[in-house]
Amino acid sequence: MISKRIEKPDARLSIGFIYIAFIALFLGGLMGLLQTLVRSGEFTLPFGIGYYQILTAHGVLLGLVLTTYFIIGFQYTLMSKSVGMSEKQRKWAWISFTMMVIGTLMSGTMILLGKANVLYTFYAPLQAHPIFYIGLALFVVGTWISCFVNFSQLRQWKKKYPGEKSPLMAFMVVINMLIWLISTLGVAATVVLQYIPWSLGMVEEIDILVSRTLFWYFGHPLVYFWLLPAYMAWYTIIPKIIGGKIFSDSLARLAFILFLLFSIPVGFHHQLTEPGIDPFWKYIQVVLTFMVTIPSLITAFSMFATFEMTGRKKGYTGLFRWLKGLPWKDVRFLAPFIGMVAFIPGGAGGLINASNQLNGVIHNTIWVTGHFHLTVATTVVLTFFGISYWLIPVLTGRKLTKQINKLGIIQTFIWAVGMTIMSGSMHIEGLLGAPRRSAFSNYGGTQQAQEWVGYQIAQAIGGSILFIGILLMVYIFIKLAFRTPKGEEEFPVAEYADPTERTPKVFENWRLWIGIAAVLILIAYTIPFIDIIQNAPPGSPGFKWPIGNT
Known part of the structure; x- marks a missing residue:
């Protein structure tokens, strides 16, 4: 089908x-x-x-x-x-x-x-x-x-x-x-x-x-x-690229259902320092935020189980020798894999961001910016790049050549190095109290600001390396879309490790899962939202601000 x-x-x-x-x-x-x-x-x-x-x-x-x-x-x-x-x-x-x-x-x-x-x-x-x-x-x-x-x-x-x-x-x-x-x-x-x-x-x-x-x-x-x-x-996709199979259909569907349930009613953990929201409801949403770690851990287990099974199937035994069985010279695998590895510290940083006490240390510092660059700009974007190497040829009727594959590997390492320097310096500078969303000139001449200078120079170096990676990726995109030889590239879709696996039918009950998601959202937001409106400053429907930029 x-x-x-x-x-x-x-x-x-x-x-x-x-x-x-x-x-x-x-x-x-x-x-x-x-x-x-x-x-x-x-x-x-x-x-x-x-x-x-x-x-x-x-x-x-x-x-x-x-x-x-x-x-x-x-x-x-x-x-x-x-x-x-x-x-x-x-x-x-x-x-x-x-x-x-x-x-x-x-x-x-x-x-x-x-x-x-x-x-x-x-x-x-x-x-x-x-x-x-x-x-x-x-x-x-x-x-x-x-x-x-x-x-x-x-x-x-x-x-x-x-x-x-x-x-x-x-x-x-x-x-x-x-x-x-x-x-x-x-x-x-x-x-x-x-x-x-x-x-x-x-x-x-x-x-x-x-x-x-x-x-x-x-x-x-x-x-x-x-x-x-x-x-x-x-x-x-990745299991097919590495010569393996999908570890479990049921686990994959369960992970996605859990994301549907627990990804939405958690916005208050971005507002932990804001007045006007009862601490009890902040606590509820922090708990729900931590629930999202479950589908992420399910995914990590499923993916590394797939990697290990594939490596051992190719004859590599021992505790970690199965890693040798993975196609490290195939950019379609390498780029997403580095993205997966980046999600380990990225996810740990997310737990810090969502923790009430620890959030007070890094809230509105450039640590948060560094965190986004680990998760979105590394995990997600590197995976998107990895997808592009086969997706664009599939859509344009062209081939992924060995030359483009080598350029892709170079681009992946450029991105990883640039992001390590830039995001790492952002995390450290954030721990030192440097604010996010602010230009260097806004810091004044304080001694503390001078301590941040080295990290900001490191961010400029990392950002420059990343921009080289962007130029190379744009070049690769143009080549794949318009210049590589015509041909038919594989659309890699993996098969199941166990074709007879019986996935619970309840996973297809859309009314049930959407209903549970709606209930969780109502529980997390209804009462606090009413409080926000009812307890607005006297004499106004909300906080008064003049029209125009401030």
């Missing part, structure tokens, strides 16, 4: 999303390089460009545009491969793409014009031009259409094959799009109901705590929206 090839109309759809993703990679990477140079104190931005202008562009382009476009394009490919796509679904997918691009151009233009220097989180009282918020809303609605296209694809397949277990790849895509759909309701609500009227002058004030709470209702699940496509590749 798995299709042997991707239909050309589906390939054109997916590659359209991937094109936008790599444009965002180049532009966002350039903005990141400029940031690190400015923070080193050795570089001044030309042409009157502001630091927070490039900071906003970097966060939006890489944290939202690159990830979302790549994920949706990749997921359309997985759905086309596993359950197919009808002409009507393809039409709606292109409508989604069009709306997302229009919204991206609207918001991006305002950032480039310096009219939306509101950072990635766009916290009030910072205020952007109305077009920025309208573009953001249009972008989100466009992604919702993609959600329903994916839902429709699986539903249509289930009608065609009643009573059969849905393909694992399609199951995973639907879980991830459910997380996106449910979580973006929060950011859409604050943008449409608060920010757009406020920016248009229709209201003079908005409730700051409500807006931040609605943002983080979305902001933390976003991390898992980034991460789960990497997990999809780890579970279903």
